[in-house]
Amino acid sequence: MSGYDAVFVGSGINSLAGAALLAKDGWRVCVLERNDWLGGAIKTVDGLTAPGFRHEVFSSWHPLWVGSPAYAELKPDLDRLGLEYLNTDLPTATAFPDGTSAHLSTDGAVNAAELGDAWQRQFDEFMAAADIAFGALGTELWSTQGLSLGRRAYKQFGRRGLVEFAGHSLRSARDWLQDTFPDERVHGLLAPWVLHTGLGPDQAMSGFMTQVIACALQLGGMPVPRGGGANLVDALATIVRGAGGELRTEAEVEQILVSEGKATAVRLAGGETIPASRAVLACVTPTQLYGHLLGEGDVPAGIRERALRFRYGRGEMQIHIAMNELPRWRGDDRLARTPIVHLTPGLNGVSRAVNEADRGLLPAEATIVVGQPTAVDPSRAPEGRWILWIQLQEVPSCPIGDGAGELDVGDGTWTEALREAYADRIQARIAAQAPGFDASILRRVTYSPADIEAANPNMPGGDIYSGSCALDQSLIWRPRPGLPGHRTHLGGLWHIGASTHPGPGLGAGSGTLVAKALLRRRLWRRP
Ligand SMILES: Cc1cc2nc3c(=O)[nH]c(=O)nc-3n(C[C@H](O)[C@H](O)[C@H](O)COP(=O)(O)OP(=O)(O)OC[C@H]3O[C@@H](n4cnc5c(N)ncnc54)[C@H](O)[C@@H]3O)c2cc1C
Numbered sequence: 099m100s101g102y103d104a105v106f107v108g109s110g111i112n113s114l115a116g117a118a119l120l121a122k123d124g125w126r127v128c129v130l131e132r133n134d135w136l137g138g139a140i141k142t143v144d145g146l147t148a149p150g151f152r153h154e155v156f157s158s159w160h161p162l163w164v165g166s167p168a169y170a171e172l173k174p175d176l177d178r179l180g181l182e183y184l185n186t187d188l189p190t191a192t193a194f195p196d197g198t199s200a201h202l203s204t205d206g207a208v209n210a211a212e213l214g215d216a217w218q219r220q221f222d223e224f225m226a227a228a229d230i231a232f233g234a235l236g237t238e239l240w241s242t243q244g245l246s247l248g249r250r251a252y253k254q255f256g257r258r259g260l261v262e263f264a265g266h267s268l269r270s271a272r273d274w275l276q277d278t279f280p281d282e283r284v285h286g287l288l289a290p291w292v293l294h295t296g297l298g299p300d301q302a303m304s305g306f307m308t309q310v311i312a313c314a315l316q317l318g319g320m321p322v323p324r325g326g327g328a329n330l331v332d333a334l335a336t337i338v339r340g341a342g343g344e345l346r347t348e349a350e351v352e353q354i355l356v357s358e359g360k361a362t363a364v365r366l367a368g369g370e371t372i373p374a375s376r377a378v379l380a381c382v383t384p385t386q387l388y389g390h391l392l393g394e395g396d397v398p399a400g401i402r403e404r405a406l407r408f409r410y411g412r413g414e415m416q417i418h419i420a421m422n423e424l425p426r427w428r429g430d431d432r433l434a435r436t437p438i439v440h441l442t443p444g445l446n447g448v449s450r451a452v453n454e455a456d457r458g459l460l461p462a463e464a465t466i467v468v469g470q471p472t473a474v475d476p477s478r479a480p481e482g483r484w485i486l487w488i489q490l491q492e493v494p495s496c497p498i499g500d501g502a503g504e505l506d507v508g509d510g511t512w513t514e515a516l517r518e519a520y521a522d523r524i525q526a527r528i529a530a531q532a533p534g535f536d537a538s539i540l541r542r543v544t545y546s547p548a549d550i551e552a553a554n555p556n557m558p559g560g561d562i563y564s565g566s567c568a569l570d571q572s573l574i575w576r577p578r579p580g581l582p583g584h585r586t587h588l589g590g591l592w593h594i595g596a597s598t599h600p601g602p603g604l605g606a607g608s609g610t611l612v613a614k615a616l617l618r619r620r621l622w623r624r625p
Pocket residue numbers: 107108109110111112113130131132133137138139140155156157158159160161162163349350351352381382386414416550553554555556557562563564594595596597601602603604605
């Protein structure tokens with residue numbers, strides 16, 4: 099039995115970043131992962147579709163990571179290890195069914211010219227409060243830092259201004275878009291980004307989240323690591339190992355062991371016990387943490403009951419395609435250079451598809467996220483060829499019907515036949531926008547919500563955001579009202595991961611916040 103200062107359950111980005119930060123400060127850390135790869139939702143596979151094509155099976159786009167405090171701190175080490183980011187000046191566009199499109203650039207002047215004066219006004223308005231907005235997403239809100247942020251906001255805006263800012267932040271994307279932009283094409287450009295925050299365009303706070311993303315895209319573009327996310331995972335693992343830490347795959351944690359009100363060790367499925375003298379950081383859902391990993395006697399009934407009420411969101415489907423040529427998009431030739439192209443009729447199209455999925459229906463006209471990694475990193479495919487990373491974020495975990503009235507969903511099980519039939523509908527939509535698409539496909543590989551859940555227990559029902567991001571499960575209320583923050587009722591046990599504040603994405607926010615808290619505590623305790 100070897101001992102560690104800190105043991106991480108799961109190897110998602112929050113664990114890897116947290117482990118690297120602690121290891122660099124002298125902590126002996128151990129990361130335990132049930133899968134046979136490290137990285138959780140970061141998984142790069144060579145030849146997933148065909149030899150020579152390199153795919154991000156799950157997450158692909160790294161703006162949140164590149165903008166994160168963890169990256170800022172670890173960058174010198176990551177650079178030294180050869181991690182390189184590639185970027186673009188054309189992060190996103192929406193292609194409408196009539197063959198026209200709307201585009202967003204990293205150049206503010208270009209955006210103002212294409213999207214109208216309203217663009218510059220909203221950008222300036224956001225930037226005036228950007229430190230508070232980004233602060234809310236990067237601060238441990240249930241702590242003295244959260245109080246300090248509140249005081250800073252009060253000082254900056256005044257009492258009336260603060261109430262106004264808070265009120266505006268609660269607007270839906272529909273209200274924000276319609277209040278701000280007279281041009282419906284701008285609504286269609288930005289509304290699909292709501293989905294990337296786990297929300298729908300008619301939900302509270304989705305306007306604020308859309309504005310955060312719109313401004314972040316202009317400021318940061320769409321960075322991806324050259325060669326794929328596995329290179330980030332490898333580099334973080336190298337930092338941990340270099341500092342004496344350990345990372346193990348095929349090591350499923352079955353129980354967190356508690357002694358005298360403190361988490362002291364974890365037990366693996368094979369029976370091995372791994373002691374943790376200072377902290378256990380569990381990068382899991384509340385359902386797993388309080389429902390399975392902690393023994394019944396170690397969780398007060400009220401806490402377990404609150405945790406088990408944690409709600410999950412819609413499912414997701416992922417389609418990977420290898421093409422023997424570059425896509426021939428109808429219309430603007432910038433589409434072939436844009437890493438994320440959304441296909442939707444517009445704001446109402448997104449709203450309708452979300453509503454159908456929320457009601458258990460396969461959307462008749464889904465919002466299709468067509469990711470083109472090769473537009474930023476040509477090394478992902480042989481010369482003259484192309485890959486698509488297609489994401490559908492309006493998919494019921496267990497469908498009860500089809501919005502188009504065409505597909506038989508049976509008992510709601512994601513069978514191979516249902517998965518492929520739904521992927522055919524999506525493929526046909528892309529083909530209508532890109533002539534010759536069907537003939538260019540070498541191979542298609544699809545993951546249903548059930549496949550995503552099987553790959554990661556943190557994504558029940560294929561919810562890639564590890565829990566609904568509705569307002570009552572966000573910010574100071576994540577994971578649940580009554581269970582705020584990352585500290586748990588047990589000494590030494592911390593809850594991290596996408597189910598906790600600041601939520602999903604590759605920003606590693608929760609792992610970083612807890613690592614920093616642990617390092618601060620040690621400083622206080624120094625004589
Ligand atoms: C298909 C898809 C596409 C996405 N695209 C993007 C994107 O482009 N950009 C972006 O910023 N975000 C994206 N996301 C979201 C983002 O990837 C996730 O929010 C983020 O990776 C979550 O990180 P995490 O640290 O919470 O852990 P996860 O990545 O969820 O990993 C948790 C790990 O813990 C392991 N684990 C769980 N329980 C145990 C246990 N008991 N014992 C041992 N191991 C355990 C799991 O096997 C898993 O490997 C995407 C997600 C998915 C699924």
